[in-house]
Amino acid sequence: MKKRSFSELRQDIVSGDWVAIATARAKRPHAFIQSRVRQWYQPKATCPFEDPQEFGNKPPVLLYPRVRPKHDWWIQVIPNKFPVFHPGVCPPEISYGPYKTMEGVGFHEVVITRDHDRTIAEFNDFETELLVRAYQERYMALQEEGCVTYISIFHNWGQAAGATIYHPHSQLIAIPVIPGDVKDSLTGSERFFKKYKQCAHCVMTKWERKEKTRVIYENEEFIAVCPFTSRTAFEIVVSPKTHSANFEIMSGESRGLFAQALRTSLLKLSKALRNPSYNFFIHTAPCKKRSDYRFYHWHVEILPKTAIWAGFEIGTGIEVNAIRPEDAASFLRKQK
C-alpha cells in the first residue's frame, strides 16, 4: 500500500457532488480500528427488547414465531414507543407566513431480532434472510397506507452510531414526503439515464467488476464495493448486479443472495475494524407511482462511524475520507 500523502477530489456521477479523499494524515487501515471505543453494553435482564410487551410495548405488527422453544420468536416488529412520526389522517400542507408545514403523520416501527448479543454479522443465512423478509413485509404493508410516500429502512449499531438500545434492532420510518437527499438522488439518476440511456449505477457496477480494486464481495446476483466516491472511510455499498429500482419486490433466491451479501459485508467490516459502530440504510425508489422511477437502482449503504463530521463537512457537504476506497477495499477483502 502506498503511504505517500494524497489529496484528491472525486465527483459522484449521479449527484455531481465532490468528495475529498485526503490521506495527508497518512492513516493506514489499522488506524481506523476503534481501539478507544468504550465497550457499550446494556444487560439482558433490563433490556426492553427481550420481551417487548412485558416492557409496555404494543403487540407486534409482524411476528416470526419459533417452533421451539414454544412461544419464542425469531423476529418481531413493533410500533416504536417514541415515534418520530405518528399514524393519522393524511396531512395537508399548511402555509405559515413564508413557510410550509405538515403534521408529522407516518409510521415508525422497530424490527427486533431475538438474540440480545448477536448482531447481523453473526447471523446465519437463514436468520439474515428472515430479517430481510421482515423488512420487505413491513415495507409492503406500510406502502399501502394512504399518505405514505417514502419508507426508510435503517439499522444503527453502537452508541456512536446513534443507537440508544443495545439489543440489535432495525427501524422503518414511513413518511408523507420524499426526503431532500432522496429527491436529489432521483433527479440525478434520471438526468444520467436520459443523457446516456443507461442507469448510472449499472455503469458504475460494470466498471467496478472490471477494475476489481474496490470490490469486496460478489455472488451470483449481488456485489459489495467501497464506492469510488466513498463519503466515509470503509463505506460499503451492496447492490443488485442487474438493474432493479425496488428492494421490496425482490423474491426467493434473490433475497437469500442479498442476505448473504449484506451479512458478509457486515462481517468483514466488523472483523476489519473490530466491531465498529455503524449505520446502514436501504435506498429504494419511493412508494407511489413505481413506474416513474424505473431509472433508479436500489442499494444499501453501510457507513461505519470512523470520523466526526465537523464544520467543513457540515458546511459544505464535502466529506473528507481519510483512506482511499481502494485501500479500504483491499483491507476488507482480506477479512474472512
Next chain:
Amino acid sequence: MKKRSFSELRQDIVSGDWVAIATARAKRPHAFIQSRVRQWYQPKATCPFEDPQEFGNKPPVLLYPRVRPKHDWWIQVIPNKFPVFHPGVCPPEISYGPYKTMEGVGFHEVVITRDHDRTIAEFNDFETELLVRAYQERYMALQEEGCVTYISIFHNWGQAAGATIYHPHSQLIAIPVIPGDVKDSLTGSERFFKKYKQCAHCVMTKWERKEKTRVIYENEEFIAVCPFTSRTAFEIVVSPKTHSANFEIMSGESRGLFAQALRTSLLKLSKALRNPSYNFFIHTAPCKKRSDYRFYHWHVEILPKTAIWAGFEIGTGIEVNAIRPEDAASFLRKQK
C-alpha cells in the same frame, strides 16, 4: 411551554427540503444540557498552538501583534500542518472510467487566537472583531489564488464537534470546486429570487422580525434566530438584516456589529447548554464572478452537537430535531 407530544414536518423555502421537529420524547430545554459530557482538556504546557512555530509549524501568513507583552500576538494564521488540500497548480478534471477526479489543490489554514482557555463566547468586543477581521483578510488573500473557487471558514469547538486540538482555533479551507450543498443552496436561492423578485433570506428575516418568537438577538445590522427549519436542536443563524451576498466585503462598523452578534449568540448557547460542543461556519457566495451571486444572502450557521445523526438522518437528509425552534429560542433569549 407546551409539553404535549408534537411531530411536524417543516419545509425549507430555499431548498424545498423537509426537516422534522419531533418532541415525542418530550425533551425540555434542560434535557439538552450536556451534563454527561466529559470535560475535555489538553494542558497548556504541551499545546501546539501556544507557540506554534516552536511546535514545528510554519511562520504565520497573518499576525496581529500585541504591543505588550512584546513579541506576543492576538491572532496568528498558519498553514495547517496536516492539510486536507495542498497548494499546487490548478488541477484539470481527469476522467477515470466513468468517474471524474481532480487533484486536491487548495489551501488549509488555521486561525489561532491567543488564549488557551478562552473561547469566542468569552472574548470582548475588540477581540471578536479582530477574529472576524482575520477571517476576512485571509479570505481576501486566498480568493486571489488562481484556482480557488470556494472558501469555507469554520470553527469546531469541543471533541464531539470534531476538534482535535483544545486551544480555540478556526480554519479556512479554499478549494477549486463549488461544494454540492453550497451549489444546491445557490440554485435554490436563485430560483426563489427569479420567482418572487425577492431574496428568500430577506423574506424570512422580515417574517422573523415580525413574529419575534425565534429571534434571540438583534442589533442595528444583524439578527440571530433559531431558524424555522432548524436542523438540530438550538441551531442559530446569524445574518445581516439588509441584503448582502458577501461576508468578506463587510467593513468598519458592520464588522463590529457582526462580531457582537456572533459572540452574543455563542455566549447564550454556551450558557444555555453549559459549554456544549459546536460547529459554526460562514456561508458566503463563491469567490469568482461575484456579480453572478447577487441573489445570495450570506450568514453564519451555529450547530451545537445535541444529537447523533443516525441511519434515518444520513439516509434521507431529514434531520430530526427534538425541540421546537420556538422553545429553543425562548430558552436562549433568557440567557444573559
